Amino acid sequence: MSSAVTLQDATGHMAHDAHHEHHHHETFITKYVFSQDHKTIAKQFLITGIIWAIIGGLFSVIFRLQLGYPDQTFPFLEDFLGHWAKGGKLNPEFYYALVTMHGTVLVFFVLTAGLSGTFANFLIPLQVGARDMASPMLNMLSYWFFFLASIIMVASLFVQTGPASGGWTVYPPLSALGDASMGSKIGMDLWLVGMAMFIVSSLLGGLNYITTILNMRTKGMSMTRMPLTIWALFFTAILGVLSFPVLLSGAILLLFDRNLGTSFYLSDIVVAGKILPNEGGSAILFQHLFWFLGHPEVYIILLPAMGMSSEILSVNSRKPIFGYMAMVGSMFAIAILAFLVWAHHMFVTGLNPFLGSVFVLLTLLIAVPSAIKVFNWLTTLWRGNIRFTPAMLFAIGFVSLFISGGLTGIFLGNSALDIHLHDTYFVIAHFHIVMGVASFFGMFAGVYHWFPKMYGRYLNNTLAYIHFWVTIIGAYLIFWPMHYEGLAGMPRRYYDFSNWESFKMFGGLNEFISLVSMIVFAAQLLFVFNFFHSIWKGRKVRDLNPWGSNTLEWTTPLKPGHGNWPGEIPEVHRWPYDYGKDGRDFIPQTEPVGKDESTGH
Amino acid sequence: MSTVLMEQRNKIHPHKFTLWVGIGSMLMMFAGLTSAYIVKRNQANWVSFQLPAAFWYSTAAIIISSICIHLAGKAFREREMSRYRILVAVTLGLGVVFVLLQLVGFRQLWNSGVTFTGNVSYSFLYVIVGIHAVHVLGGIVALIVLSLKAFSTKIRNYSTVPVELMSTYWHFVDLLWIYLLVFLLMIR
Numbered sequence: 167m168s169s170a171v172t173l174q175d176a177t178g179h180m181a182h183d184a185h186h187e188h189h190h191h192e193t194f195i196t197k198y199v200f201s202q203d204h205k206t207i208a209k210q211f212l213i214t215g216i217i218w219a220i221i222g223g224l225f226s227v228i229f230r231l232q233l234g235y236p237d238q239t240f241p242f243l244e245d246f247l248g249h250w251a252k253g254g255k256l257n258p259e260f261y262y263a264l265v266t267m268h269g270t271v272l273v274f275f276v277l278t279a280g281l282s283g284t285f286a287n288f289l290i291p292l293q294v295g296a297r298d299m300a301s302p303m304l305n306m307l308s309y310w311f312f313f314l315a316s317i318i319m320v321a322s323l324f325v326q327t328g329p330a331s332g333g334w335t336v337y338p339p340l341s342a343l344g345d346a347s348m349g350s351k352i353g354m355d356l357w358l359v360g361m362a363m364f365i366v367s368s369l370l371g372g373l374n375y376i377t378t379i380l381n382m383r384t385k386g387m388s389m390t391r392m393p394l395t396i397w398a399l400f401f402t403a404i405l406g407v408l409s410f411p412v413l414l415s416g417a418i419l420l421l422f423d424r425n426l427g428t429s430f431y432l433s434d435i436v437v438a439g440k441i442l443p444n445e446g447g448s449a450i451l452f453q454h455l456f457w458f459l460g461h462p463e464v465y466i467i468l469l470p471a472m473g474m475s476s477e478i479l480s481v482n483s484r485k486p487i488f489g490y491m492a493m494v495g496s497m498f499a500i501a502i503l504a505f506l507v508w509a510h511h512m513f514v515t516g517l518n519p520f521l522g523s524v525f526v527l528l529t530l531l532i533a534v535p536s537a538i539k540v541f542n543w544l545t546t547l548w549r550g551n552i553r554f555t556p557a558m559l560f561a562i563g564f565v566s567l568f569i570s571g572g573l574t575g576i577f578l579g580n581s582a583l584d585i586h587l588h589d590t591y592f593v594i595a596h597f598h599i600v601m602g603v604a605s606f607f608g609m610f611a612g613v614y615h616w617f618p619k620m621y622g623r624y625l626n627n628t629l630a631y632i633h634f635w636v637t638i639i640g641a642y643l644i645f646w647p648m649h650y651e652g653l654a655g656m657p658r659r660y661y662d663f664s665n666w667e668s669f670k671m672f673g674g675l676n677e678f679i680s681l682v683s684m685i686v687f688a689a690q691l692l693f694v695f696n697f698f699h700s701i702w703k704g705r706k707v708r709d710l711n712p713w714g715s716n717t718l719e720w721t722t723p724l725k726p727g728h729g730n731w732p733g734e735i736p737e738v739h740r741w742p743y744d745y746g747k748d749g750r751d752f753i754p755q756t757e758p759v760g761k762d763e764s765t766g767h
Numbered sequence: 768m769s770t771v772l773m774e775q776r777n778k779i780h781p782h783k784f785t786l787w788v789g790i791g792s793m794l795m796m797f798a799g800l801t802s803a804y805i806v807k808r809n810q811a812n813w814v815s816f817q818l819p820a821a822f823w824y825s826t827a828a829i830i831i832s833s834i835c836i837h838l839a840g841k842a843f844r845e846r847e848m849s850r851y852r853i854l855v856a857v858t859l860g861l862g863v864v865f866v867l868l869q870l871v872g873f874r875q876l877w878n879s880g881v882t883f884t885g886n887v888s889y890s891f892l893y894v895i896v897g898i899h900a901v902h903v904l905g906g907i908v909a910l911i912v913l914s915l916k917a918f919s920t921k922i923r924n925y926s927t928v929p930v931e932l933m934s935t936y937w938h939f940v941d942l943l944w945i946y947l948l949v950f951l952l953m954i955r
């Protein structure tokens with residue numbers, strides 16, 4: 167934090183930039199690389215996130231090859247994986263590395279940094295009416311710490327013993343002992359150091375988001391006039407700032423256990439017939455520290471998607487959001503409950519059953535705010551004048567996935583049922599739908615909706631519709647059958663199921679899932695092509711407010727410079743959801759309330 | 768921008784607010800460590816330890832330095848710049864003394880058999896005190912920058928924000944240390 171003190175002159179520079187932006191000389195480096203403009207930083211996060219998503223998605227395609235076709239060889243794999251796929255057969259050690267890195271990359275690098283990093287940076291100053299973040303310098307550092315974390319994580323893929331392979335939760339003792347597996351060697355150290363850098367990045371970002379939202383809103387922008395995107399990003403940032411430090415302390419203790427001979431997590435362990443000197447530690451301690459972050463992390467991923475979907479659903483239904491305060495209240499409830507449910511990931515670790523029952527109760531309570539949100543989304547759509555833009559489709563898809571995936575959470579939240587379902591494909595299906603794919607849909611919705619503001623061009627609609635339909639149908643085809651596999655007891659993280667009599671019947675289903683996952687992956691590449699192609703070649707935006715939206719970001723010029731508004735920052739006079747009021751299609755937030763305007767929303 | 772700043776005059780400065788949120792974040796890290804400590808404390812083979820005398824001297828050093836940075840802020844607001852320079856330098860000196868005394872304390876611990884890997888309780892002691900010391904070192908870096916600015920003849924600074932930020936952070940590491948000291952005395 168000491169850096170905050172040394173950076174006190176950043177605001178001064180910002181004021182200078184804002185006033186003289188048109189004759190302020192910017193080099194390529196300061197404009198595109200070490201930029202302090204929140205919009206550029208957002209794009210940096212987004213593009214880095216897209217690259218990570220391709221890498222993480224590719225991992226899943228490779229391990230799905232193994233799961234779908236366990237008795238076949240794929241010689242092309244040897245060409246680019248080398249000794250990890252001798253003769254075209256995936257090495258079991260590397261299979262674990264792939265699932266571990268798939269989880270790490272998608273959870274942290276794509277859906278945390280790529281999602282929050284992009285949209286918190288892009289939308290907060292634009293939607294609350296600020297020139298930039300509270301501290302543009304810390305904001306820039308946030309991206310570059312993320313970049314450093316990315317470099318370290320990528321480097322870990324190329325070390326001789328392979329990247330971390332103990333699962334994305336890196337439970338000790340597997341992760342604490344270098345001799346435990348190939349992936350527990352240098353790859354694990356790089357994972358921990360990379361994650362430490364990542365946490366620093368998240369914290370710097372989160373501090374800025376909170377301060378900007380509470381402190382830098384334009385005149386008239388009271389808290390209850392903020393778009394729901396901002397509320398969602400606000401709760402996301404609070405969750406991150408309070409939970410990531412706990413993971414950091416857990417990771418530091420793990421680093422000491424690995425490299426300096428301490429025994430925080432280790433006790434009475436025998437490796438290869440040799441008794442280790444470590445004594446007095448507890449592996450469960452790590453799980454507590456990990457899941458104290460790990461559960462809020464779920465909402466760190468999900469809340470931004472909820473916020474953006476709320477906004478997009480309202481804009482494209484041409485109707486006010488239903489139950490604005492209930493939406494804010496339910497997000498607040500989710501944020502509080504997020505901190506009180508971590509032990510539901512640990513029902514089968516020998517947790518006291520009484521304690522378990524408390525966590526069951528608190529976990530099931532989350533169904534209440536979640537149901538309120540779903541109800542409000544559906545009532546917002548109800549009798550709306552719906553425009554099926556690609557962003558709207560993805561927002562509706564988000565609601566669909568959130569319902570389907572949320573319902574299975576009620577099964578898993580019961581500690582009695584969890585004894586049967588834990589560590590099976592049921593869990594995989596649950597969290598991929600409700601957290602993974604749903605948040606991806608929120609992210610896609612956000613990209614399609616705000617792309618015109620980001621780059622001054624539209625994405626191609628035809629490609630977008632193909633992308634949407636393949637992805638939503640594919641997502642259900644991939645994950646729906648996994649529920650049945652899980653109910654039948656098929657465990658996660660296994661390399662090959664063909665040797666088990668009880669899971670042989672799923673051979674064809676696994677092949678089908680693998681096939682669909684490849685098709686869906688290809689559809690994502692279509693999106694990536696659309697994204698990069700449209701940055702330069704997309705249809706140009708000519709309308710300042712292409713979606714007829716009320717929020718402040720559409721009052722900026724087509725391509726806003728650093729400082730966002732060339733003149734004064736507009737003043738806000740109303741909430742952002744006056745759609746279809748008094749016979750008018752929409753009334754922007756900047757328009758004063760008229761004399762004969764009807765009161766209430 | 769200037770109008771915006773004017774509107775915000777009665778609000779808390781964004782950087783100060785950021786620092787407060789950051790302090791919340793750092794507190795969560797120590798909450799994680801100390802609650803892990805409590806959980807482990809109630810398990811078998813926990814070995815108690817004595818805190819070294821040097822930790823008490825270091826406590827005195829950081830409390831006095833905390834008073835100094837407070838007085839420095841007061842001097843700055845009264846534009847008593849020579850007094851301000853001296854007080855910032857004294858704060859910096861005492862901060863360095865604090866870290867050195869902590870190192871002496873660790874040496875005393877080590878010589879009395881409380882080694883880093885001796886027992887989980889010892890490891891916790893080293894890690895918790897060590898991570899606090901890292902936070903103090905961060906403050907020392909900031910104090911060095913502040914001192915260089917204070918003694919520079921080229922820069923004239925009228926903003927009270929840097930010194931106030933420094934003061935808040937320094938009080939924070941001071942209070943955090945007192946909390947940790949009491950915590951380690953009560954529960955060991």
